[in-house]
Amino acid sequence: MQNEGEIRIPSGCAITGVISKSGERFSGETAIRSIEPMHDRSNGLGGGFAAYGIYPQNRDLYAFHVFYDSARAKEECEQVLQTSFDVTVAEKIPTRKMPQITDEPAIWRYFCLPYEKLLQSTGLDEREFVSRFVVKINTQIRGAYVFSSGKNMGVFKAVGFPEDVGRYYRLEDYEGYCWTAHGRYPTNTPGWWGGAHPFNLLDYTVVHNGEISSYDANRRFIEMFGYRCTLLTDTEVITYIIDYLNRRQGMSLEETADVIAAPFWSEIDAMDEADRKKFTYLRNVYSSMLITGPFSILLGFTGGMMALNDRLKLRSMVVGEKGDRVYVASEECAIRTVAPELDRLWSPRGGEPVIIQVNEGVRI
């Protein structure tokens, strides 16, 4: 059997996400309960959560979540980590023993910041430095895998059904203003924890339901820019593309969505001149970042969440609103379970991003 990274494994999935626009923090129980009714969209081969705002006391430090297959990997990784980072906290992530969750790796958490000296000497900005560092650990240290690397946020994932994974990680004990969750239905049956979703880089997390047909075109292109798609999953390449466009190219999330789920030429040709030029430019210049095939993704980032469907809307995705909460899920049941009465419920059109950001001025 080959694991993620050795073979490309397409998978069907369930996704859900909840955000409080007022920045109110709420327990992971909501996310667990929301993903639970979509049990049948997963097959027990992966589940995970991303939570934003969960480490307010360490909000200025990077929170690295790391899987270790061996003590040696841990030793090696920590050694490298300590040469580049000032590590404030190193701890085991609390878990609950459950019969449903097996083959656990060692799961550690580090709060840290890169050494200022090093940033100056490399000339890289902090986020670029961290992202390169994570890619380096994940590609070079066998048995160590950084699966969460943002500030004041964290990814929790494992092989199992998502609701079990949530309970395993005791997510009811965490409070965040935004949660996304993922249940996985891979069409092959390896069980590597790193291969579960969400996929993360810095504070970007992506949960995704779909199977993109443009995968290798996207992968081979994005790898030109220093990324290494080690997992061979859609989520990984989508995350990198978003990171590249949003963070490195400085595009807005809307513009990012306009690249990866670009309008059809027939639509562009019918636009007014300014829009036509803009969209033509984006499609032309970033053509290799167009993502085709079915996908529904939830992008989590500091201060917000973006939902996006492929341009043909080949995967279901609904959005619900209740008060200051916005819910996005593969199925309406996932929303109704946690918010039976909604102010509004709709199905976004293919390629049309839904971006929810925490209200301005709210400290997160």
Place this chain on the structure above:
Amino acid sequence: MKRVYVNEEWCLGCHLCEYNCAFAATGETDMAKALKGVTIHPKIQIEENNRISFAVSCRHCDDPICVKSCIAGAISKTDGVVHVDKSKCVGCYTCILVCPYGAVMPAPDGHAIQKCELCTDNACGEPACVKGCPNGAIVFEER
């Protein structure tokens, strides 16, 4: 009204139109069987000289002088096609005398005349010369 037009520039002088015309008139389905050993009498004829060639067949004139001149009332024009009633034709050749295109000719039996009738007199559907022209030198078009 659709007419046969000749694009001289594209005529190859291959004479296939003549053979296709003659073949269409036989009503046979096998050209080899129909024309083997036969001297053909096509209603379309190629003129050739110094690498110039073109096909000539009845123009189905708007003001057909053959119709007006026919001493037997055997030529008439209906639905854009100048038609010969061979049973009325006595073969006097007045039409040959007046046709400015030289597009009317004696029928092989000599007792009447023949001319292109746009294959309305056979089962071709479209003029056989046009259908068989390899280079678009003869076209059947509305202009």
Place this chain on the structure above:
Amino acid sequence: MAINYNIPEYDVLRDPQRCIACRVCERQCANEVHSFDPDSGTMKSDESKCVNCHRCVALCPTHALKIVKNPDTFRLNAYWGQNDISEIYRQAETGGMLLSSMGNPKPYPIYWDKILINASQVTNPSIDPLREPMETRTFLGKKPGAIERNPDGSIKTDSLPPQLKLEVPILFSAMSYGSISYNAHQSLARAAQELGTYYNTGEGGLHEDFYKYGPNTIVQVASGRFGVHHDYLEAGAAIEIKIGQGAKPGIGGHLTGAKITDAVSRTRMIPKGTDAISPAPHHDIYSIEDLRQLVYSLKEATEYKKPIIVKIAAVHNVAAIASGIARSGADIIAIDGFRGGTGAAPTRIRDNVGIPIELALAAVDERLRQEQIRSNVSLIVAGGIRNSADVVKAIALGADAVYIATPALIALGCHLCRTCQIGKCNWGIATQRPDLVKRLNPDIGYKRLMNLVSAWQHEIMEMMGGMGINSIEAMRGNRLMLRGVGLNEKELEILGIKHAGE
């Protein structure tokens, strides 16, 4: 020569039951194979003149003709083939180099046929091009590394380097006026215009009548610089510097004086009736930095408004060469594989020099990505694209677009008799004889070209839809969509694809 050592290559079979002696074959054969015997009233043939172009077969109204390989053979020999012996006789007779036309016909591996395409099943829906948009529009040209913004924050779109916009990623590749006829050129130009793509003048300049097709024309600058002047450069949508040609890498060209008619002479700006000889190298390009100078000279001459294409033959170190070109300022690289056609080339060169385009493409695309300069240039591949599946495979291997020439000529009637060099093309393509040129009616020709490319486009869309891809750029370089069959590890590695079953 008292003894004729050679035997006719073909036999003309005429079914006496079918032949009606209409003499179409006689009138249509520029090689004068057929003749009419008035005494017997039957047709005769001199098969020694036959090149098997099938013009007579195609026009015979009673299907009385067949051209077959002459069953007469030299004594069979597993090592010394018929061709080997014949060619020696010919060279012993003439003392000259052997000349041939069109592409390398030898049985080298055809990698296209060892690559298979993927399709969606269950996990990912295939897309029906009849019901959903299916996009084949492609832009060729250098892509900027970063966006720039206007003061109001909007994206600056005007700073984009010049691009070629193709509605379908298929262009007609270079065939010079002179090597092919006026009517062939017109057919290509009109088809390119209708299809929203481009044709390429080749190295023979641009006939004055065709300037109006300029927006769909790529003008070529080759080592002979025939017909190159300022208006010519300005006339095209892009300028192609031809370094090499897949059919004859490393050598120049030779168009015999017989083909330099009045119009050809005017277009090429050389005296009528003189041989048009292109030098093997550009004598102002002896190194990669010289190329850069020419690239920028042409850009200067055309105010940086036109993309510059550099066309090279696929040779052994093509990836490194392409890397150099990608850094030379060129906007597009065209790579011509060893199956590419020609109007005339030394047989030995055509049949033995160069490498398969599939491998060259895979190597170049991968190399440019490794060097992170793939966005500096677009890649056009040429030389042996036979059908839409080849196009799909080429794009999935990493090409932005393909050049086709042989399929275009075949669409116009070419039967690949491979005797372009004698100038008596019975199909009116590779000839300047007025009576032969007129056999290609561009009104018919351009429609056949349009049909061909439209048909391919539909097939490409169908294959894309099967893969669940609805825009061609998502297929570009998408090598996971390909699998090899019957390829060894090395070949798979170069092609960057997995073996079927993996």
Place this chain on the structure above:
Amino acid sequence: MNYVILGNSTAAVGCIEGIRSVDPQGTITVISDEPYAAYSRPLISYLLYGSTTEEKMRIRPDDFYEKMKVKTFLGKKAVRVDSGRKAVALDSGESIPFDRLLIATGSRPFVPPMQGLDKVGKKFSFLTLNDAKALESVLTSESRVLIVGAGLIGLKCAEGIRGRVGSITVVDLADRILPSILDEAGSEMVKKHIGQNGIKFLLGDSVAEFEENRAHLKSGGAVDFDVLVVAVGVRPNTELAAEAGCEVGRGVAIDEASATSVPGIYAAGDCCECRDITTGQRRVLAILPNAYLQGETAGVNMAGGEKSFANAVPMNAIGFFGLHVLTAGSYDGEEIVETKPGVYKKLIVKDHLLKGFILIGEIARAGIYTSLIREQTPLDTVDFELLKQKPQLMAFTAERRAVKLGGAK
């Protein structure tokens, strides 16, 4: 509008079709002393020959008059035209008023005074269907027929009856046949051919005196006969026109609009004289195409349309026993002659124009020559050398051909 047409042959048909192309409603009345629907007079010889029937001789379908809304008075003779009151008086006493009148009264046989002619019992003219029927009724396979006149009518009559009689002798004062359309060489060739088909000629001779079954010739000989056909010539029926005040020369004088000198009265066909463009002379051009074109021109103009027929050309297509003779124009000018066995060809050129031709035996595409005459095409605008070889459109410039064949404007 009230149209009246006197005569019911080709000119009348042309006139009816001309009127109806402009005026679908006006009343058209046709008056003819012949009791038949319009038939082709030139076909009477073919009728006797057996290559047509009385039914097929009709030049228009049976429903022609009905479709064209034409009222007919057939078998009634117009006896007077009153141009002042604008009415035609019929022999039956009726008076038919008209607004526009076409006189298309044709011609009648000319029978010169010949001594003893009244003694001949079976004597015939050969112009009308009735003439043909009458002649046919007396013919037997033993009949010895004497035809006086070796012109078109006489010889067509000879051909028409050759297969049904014992012998035919043709006498003519002229020393050659068909002198009105052939030159000497042509005459000789045709005469030889006709002679080979069993017809005996006595040329340069004439009948001095008839007995009932014998003609004594001026030359001294005599010809025994059973049936006599007099085909010396025809005379236009101009009397009605003259009475109506129309200017009459050899025929009723008409202009290019087919109008006579009397307003409202038009004339067409064999009763008229018009300008022959090949000679510039006014003459009677008693040929069928002219009759139609003049009639049609008259019809259009009568109905208020505008049409001009300005290029009348004498021409004849005639054949005898498989030998075809096509001629046109006048024969005054430079001659280009080509002869080969069975073929005689003569072109006449004057003032850089093709003026006339005689084609015997090889007649293909003669209309191309005719059109050069009719259109008065300057010969320096065509390749006349090619035209000398044979009539062909190749002789025109590519631009002219593009107009003729390619639909260019």
